[in-house]
Amino acid sequence: MSAGGVSVSLVDPQLADAAAALVEKLVGDGVASALARQDATLWGPDAQSEASRRLSWVSxxxxxxxxxxxxxxxxxxxxxxxxxxxxxxxxxxxxxxxxxxxxxxxxxxxxxxxxxxxxxxxxxxxxxxxxxxxxxxxxxxxxxxxxxxxxxxxxxxxxxxxxxxxxxxxxxxxxxxxxxxxxxxxxxxxxxxxxxxxxxxxxxxxxxxxxxxxxxxxxxxxxxxxxxxGEAAAAAPALAADSADNPAVLLGAALAAAHNAGAEKVVLADSGSGLIGFGDWAEQLIAESTGKQGLGLLPVVVENPDAPGFVDHGSDATVVTIGPAVGNAQIAAEGTLGGQFLLWETAVALAGRLIGINPFDQPDVESAKQATRDLLAEADSGSAPSKDEAPVLVDGSVEVRGGPWLGSPGTLAEAIQTLVNAAPDHGYVAVQAYLDRLDDASAIVLRAEVAARTGLQTTFGWGPRFLHSTGQYHKGGHQNGVFLQITGSVADDLAIPDQPFTFGQLQHAQAAGDAQVLTDHGRPVLRVHLADRAAGLVALANAVTEVTR
The missing domain is CATH 3.40.50.10490 (Glucose-6-phosphate isomerase like protein; domain 1)
Structure with a gap:
């Protein structure tokens, strides 16, 4: 439906039918207008305290x-x-x-x-x-x-x-x-x-x-x-309406209906919207808002509507275009940038109510931060070694570490294959690159390669950036992910004034801390360190081409 400069189309008739009952429920309960009035009771008594101080975004x-x-x-x-x-x-x-x-x-x-x-x-x-x-x-x-x-x-x-x-x-x-x-x-x-x-x-x-x-x-x-x-203001009245034509009601209901039917992943591709990088913003909104209590929607941002994960998605994913519906898109969301901000914020808040979670807290984000602080404190006090345990494998310029689940791989490709094998059916692979997202930008190709080789939904995040985004989902959402963590050697470290650690040490502690928290959650984490970043990324890309599912 189009209104106020934004529109949502439910292209897939089966999804539209599944969403219809939830649309009717949202409209009948007057949820959109209550949200516009900043009604903190919409997500239940347990969420009311948090929601009461998190709703000013609607105005x-x-x-x-x-x-x-x-x-x-x-x-x-x-x-x-x-x-x-x-x-x-x-x-x-x-x-x-x-x-x-x-x-x-x-x-x-x-x-x-x-x-x-x-x-x-x-x-x-x-x-x-x-x-x-x-x-x-x-x-x-x-x-x-x-x-x-x-x-x-x-x-x-x-x-x-x-x-x-x-x-x-x-x-x-x-x-x-x-x-x-x-x-x-x-x-x-x-x-x-x-x-x-x-x-x-x-x-x-x-x-x-x-x-x-x-x-x-x-x-x-x-x-x-x-x-x-002004763009957001133009969209606001339509997004506050208790109507089946409300684009946010349609989108929120469709996302929740898909999740409740087992499609807990949302694959986002831009189809010519002109909103550059919008998927990365929506990724944080969706993951942090919904990924908790073993529930939630995992956003998977892909390169385009022809990318692996979108064209070949399975029953565990819903594919959405930002822009006109193309290819096999099931949902299309179009509109101005300001309107799309408000559309997605409203829709995710509504989806949270239907899924049964509080969309305004992030209970698992702090764990990785605390693990980082602990590692930095231990290294500074000298009570613990500042370096990792010995790698289980050194393949050229790449060092490989992992838990007991990894066994004794003979090559980098075998290690990645073991990680992929550890993913359950309809699980996902998260590629986490603690690298320079400008100079090491080629790492991004790993997402599509892993997805194409394995058929698993695959995300890519730059560390520590993703810790403030999908990091919440990794610990609090559906526990079916496996994690490929990439770190790189630092040729020229940089001191931080009046701190006992450098940027390189902080980056290393953030990676190690997050890996430890994920391991504590029972998730397989393959830690790959590139002694030579350029050569290591080439070796990693080559190793992925040998992986199957």
Whole structure:
């Protein structure tokens, strides 16, 4: 159905029939209008406390309006000083929305000409590349809801030091976005940072696209964020209607109907929408909102509608195009960027009610963070070795580690085959690359190769970025995944000012910590370390071609 600049089509008649009863239930219970009124009781008594402070996103198209003039003025002041390069230090909800906003409005994705540098990594090479840009023209947006995100704080410390070393007043080049009352807000005030912009505390990170987290970096990069809010405002009345024509009701009901019938994976492909990177934003929204209590929807972002996982999907997956329905798409969602943000936020919240989970908490995200902190503390105190156990296999430039399930593989290909064999029917493979997503971009091809060779739905995530996204689903969702974790040697590590660890050590601890938590959940994790990144990625790609299912 099309309304307010957004539309949803249920192309598959069988899925449409399955969704019809849930559509009727949502409409009969008045759920869409209740959500628009921020009714925190919609997800049951156990979720009410959390929901009561997480629903302001439904009216951001109105409440965020006062930011527009302020951000326009701030950008003008910076430009008057010759500062027009925007670097964003942020993770998860603090980076995914600004990236899709800026790339969509500029018409260019990562690797092309675009108005923002998104730094959502601990890879020393990628951080160094961002530091190598023209600092005389650079403003750093430091974006953290909690105010204590370790990656973001590490990037802030490093830029401050390098600004000063180049004779630049660091405080004048720092713009902070955070919730009211955080330590980051206090720090920014004490150090006299250029601007501190408070975000709405009653919006969770993955629903924050139209808060200061999405708007500040985008506006400083030249995006007309007023127009973006206008797109959401145009869609809002239709998405709040208790009607079978409500696109969000249709989408939420279809996703829940598919999940409840065993299709717990949602394969997302762009079909010419022009919304560059939208699938990566939707990935976090869907995975963190629904992946808990052994339930949920696993988003699988694929390269295009002809990609493995989409054209050959099985009964465990629903295939969705962002843009017009093409090929064998079962659902198509179209519309403006602002409208699509609000459409998917509303639909996922409705799907959460129908699946029976609280879409606003993320109970399993903290476990990997705590494991990282523990490893860093142990290494710093000297109470534990800082290096991994010996690999079970060294194949050329690739070191292989795994648990007892791995046995004694003779080659890298055999190790990957053993991992794939450990996946249950209708399971999935998660490829997790703790690498430089610019210099090591070729790693992305592994997703399609694994999916094509195994017939299993396969996801790809850059670490530690995915820890703030699909990481919740990996621990809290359906426990049928196997994990291929890739790390790489660090040629030139980068110190973090006033911290006892480097970026390389932090990256390593994040990988090891997440692997430990997944192992504790009983999931097979194959850890592949590339002593030589370039050669190792070639060897890994070649090994995958030998895998079957």
């Amino acid at each position: 951001l198209h109105e409440s965020s309006r006062p930011l527009v003039d302020r951000l326009t003025a701030l950008r003008g002041d910076l430009h008057a000083e010759g500062v027009d390069r925007v670097v964003l230090a942020g993770m998860g909800g603090s980076s995914l929305a600004p990236e899709v906003i800026c790339h969509t409005r500029s018409g260019s994705a990562v690797g092309g000409e675009h108005p923002i540098t998104v730094l959502d990594t601990t890879d020393p090479g990628q951080v160094s590349d961002a530091l190598a840009g023209d600092l005389s023209r650079t403003v750093l947006v430091v974006s953290s809801k909690s105010g204590g995100t370790v990656e973001t704080d590490s990037q802030r410390r490093t830029f401050a030091q390098v600004f000063a070393a180049n004779g630049i007043d660091a405080a004048s080049r720092m713009v902070v976005v955070t919730d009211p009352g955080t330590k980051l807000e206090e720090l920014a005030g004490n150090l006299g940072y250029r601007a501190t912009i408070e975000a709405d505390p009653d919006v969770g990170g993955r629903y924050s696209a139209l808060t200061a987290f999405g708007l500040v970096p985008s506006a400083l990069a030249g995006v007309d964020v007023g127009a973006l809010l």
